[in-house]
Amino acid sequence: MKRHFIAWMSGLLFLLALCGVHSVYRLTNLLCMARAEPAYEHLWLARIYFWCLLSLSLGIGWIAILVLVVRQSREAD
Numbered sequence: 001m002k003r004h005f006i007a008w009m010s011g012l013l014f015l016l017a018l019c020g021v022h023s024v025y026r027l028t029n030l031l032c033m034a035r036a037e038p039a040y041e042h043l044w045l046a047r048i049y050f051w052c053l054l055s056l057s058l059g060i061g062w063i064a065i066l067v068l069v070v071r072q073s074r075e076a077d
Helices: 001-038 038-075
Strands: none
Touching: 001 038
């Protein structure tokens, strides 16, 4: 059972890492667009805040799942 849990959580860690990379890419893209067009910065702010919040929550979730996987693997040994 614990090996099954560790396998699923490792797959979830991989997916969260991919989503995190994508969200950081989108965030940097929006920051560059806001910097390139300062007159329309107010239009980009909501999107920038959304992707920043999403990136932070994915990072926190990734760390929490990593802690669970390490704890389960130590208990399995």
